[in-house]
Amino acid sequence: MINITLPDGSVRQYEKGTTAMQIAQSISEGLARNVLAAEVNGEVWDSARAIETDASVKLLTWNDDKGKNTFWHSSAHLLAEALEALYPGIKFGIGPAIETGFYYDVDFGDREFSSDDFKQIEDKMIELAKQKEVFERKAVSKADALAYFEDKGDEYKLDLIKDLEDGKITFYTQGNFTDLCRGPHIPNTSFIKAVKLTNVAGAYWRGDETRKQLTRIYGVTFPKASELTEYLKFIEEAKKRDHRKLGKELELFAFSEKVGMGLPLWLPKGTALRQKLQDFLQRAQIKAGYEPVVTPHIGHKQLYITSGHYEKYGADSFQPIKTPVDGEEFLLKPMNCPHHCEIYKVKPRSYKDLPVRFAEFGTVYRYEQSGELHGLTRVRGFTQDDAHLFCRPDQVKDEFKKVIDLVLYVFKALGFDNFTAQVSLRDPENKSKYIGSDENWALAEAAIIESAAEKGLPTVVELGEAAFYGPKLDFMVKDALGRKWQLGTIQVDYNLPERFELEYTGSDNQKHRPVMIHRAPFGSLERFVAVLIEHCGGQFPLWLAPEQFIVLPVSEKYEEYAQKVLESLNNSDIRGLIDLRDEKVGRKIRDAEVKKMPYMVIVGEKEMESGTISVRKHGGVDLGSISPDEFKDLLIKEITV
Secondary structure, eight states: EEEOOOSSSSSEOTTTTEHHHHHHHOOOHHHHHHHHHETTTOOOOOOTSEEOOOOEEEEOTTTTTHHHHHHHHHHHHHHHHHHHSTTTOOEOOOOOOOEEEEEEEEEOTTTTGGGHHHHHHHHHHHHHHHTTOOOOEEEEEEHHHHHHHHHOOOHHHHHHHTOOOTTEEEEETTTTTEEEOOOOOOOOGGOOOEEEEEEEEEGGGGGTSOOOEEEEEEEEESSSSSHHHHHHHHHHHHHHHHHHHHHHHHHHHEEOOOOOOOOOEEEHHHHHHHHHHHHHHHHHHOOOOOOEOOHHHHHHHHHHHHHHHHHHHGGGSSOOOOOOSOOEEEOOSSSSSSHHHHHHHTTTTTTTTTTTTEEEEEEEEEEOOOOGGGTTTSSEEEEEEEEEEEEEEHHHHHHHHHHHHHHHHHHHHTTOOEEEEEEEETTTOOOGGSSSOOOHHHHHHHHHHHHHHHTTOEEEETTSSSTTOOOEEEEEEOOTTOOEEEEEEEESHHHHHHTTOOOOOTSSSEEEEEEEEESSSOOOOHHHHHHHHHHHHOOTTTTOSSOOEEEEEEEEHHHHHHHHHHHHHHTTTTTTTEEEOOOHHHHHHHHHHHHTTTTTEOOHHHHHHOOOOOOOETTTTTEEEEOOHHHHHHHHHHHOO
């Protein structure tokens, strides 16, 4: 017999070789019908895989993220099976689950493929799903795995197998389709009741632009047809809020092929929005004891060799800039922290000087693959609201908690109320990805975990998500549509102070090493603005809106009065403009609604004679006739709140 510990702490005994599905059946047939997979000692397994030793077991359903992940990975296999049935001889790359569904990279050879083919594939997937095909796991030797895909003629699978360790290779088969896969998978295909293919794009094999471009087919599936219906409604709303669409309509930013892919151009209204965000945070930072600094857009290659960035990211970044001096090379700045380390070293520091807090809205450059670029959320040049705190070891927790307070202040001001703090730690199984000693990592990780706990933050722990130089606390924010975004990050770093030989003189008159805290409440202004646009659908909080009102004269006769109203309001530090186009007022109102103008001020004969204005709020709310001073007070009150 083996002991199985369930999530509620209860322990049940079962025969050796019992499966998670059998455990579910012993609890409830209803539960068993919904089990997709199981977490066994922290690892996700097929529900039909035998458990041979004592274990902690969590049964996973559609309501668990890891259950959804298994469901969607199995759906990728179902997509591949349908594609192979419809397009014999095609070849497959990888087919992982992603946050909202799955994709599969496919080589169609000389065949043409487009979204026009989606319906036929979706129908085939449903047809196969109804056959209740079981996902069968089989361990294979490396030689047999290579032989299978050599015989099939699939060079992409052969390329993957070359990197795998013999004795740890598994195949999964459902119906007539066999794939190289670690698993796990759902019990059978009948769990998949609704299918929607969502997009088709190009993707270079293994992300290498020198290799063949495959066709990446995205999809999503559900255990109920009604959930697909809800999802499609969600997609329609997301399209309306797409920051790329709204950014163009609201004249916030643009891109130019002549300037370069992934390099945004901020238009006047977008610049005003961005500047308001920057001013807002800068005021809060100065109040919290930060000192503004400015560093160059480039740095000597040796700077990034010292920091470790060149070793980790040099091959994938913009290539070095050569100068007329033989052998001298510079890099576009990928990070601000090495520059701030050098600022710290400008003069001797005493323990009484610490903490030192340097803040910079610093623009950095990273070469992203062209296929990965996406509006403002994935760009090649972006501005971080970066700051680096240099403190004594005994100050780390207090400083870390103060930064948490600053991040929460930013989120509250911008309406991000739904978030989780993710404690991102290093992967204990792959320490070669990181720099620094085990001792320093243990200290840094403990500081983050304890600080988050003392602030009462809801947290999740993710292994392998740390920066290469230290663990971090990432803020995962849910927007108005329930989508999760990583905004804001705080990192504890014992390693860069060592690499740059940073010092301070302690109370014992000896030299000591400071600890460094990296933090960025916005993360990057570009990504933050993108998320903010989609979160509020382009209807920014009044204090942040580039233009807070627009004056709409009913006809040319009232333009002079409209100008006086505008000047009166603008003199009160309220931002607005006037629409002097030769259009009917109804058209002007409709256009102002499309532009998400917070308030419309309408003036005609009645308003001019009485010295009043008619006010309309975005969304069609009529506030009636009031004086300009009353309107001014209304706006100031809303801005202050």
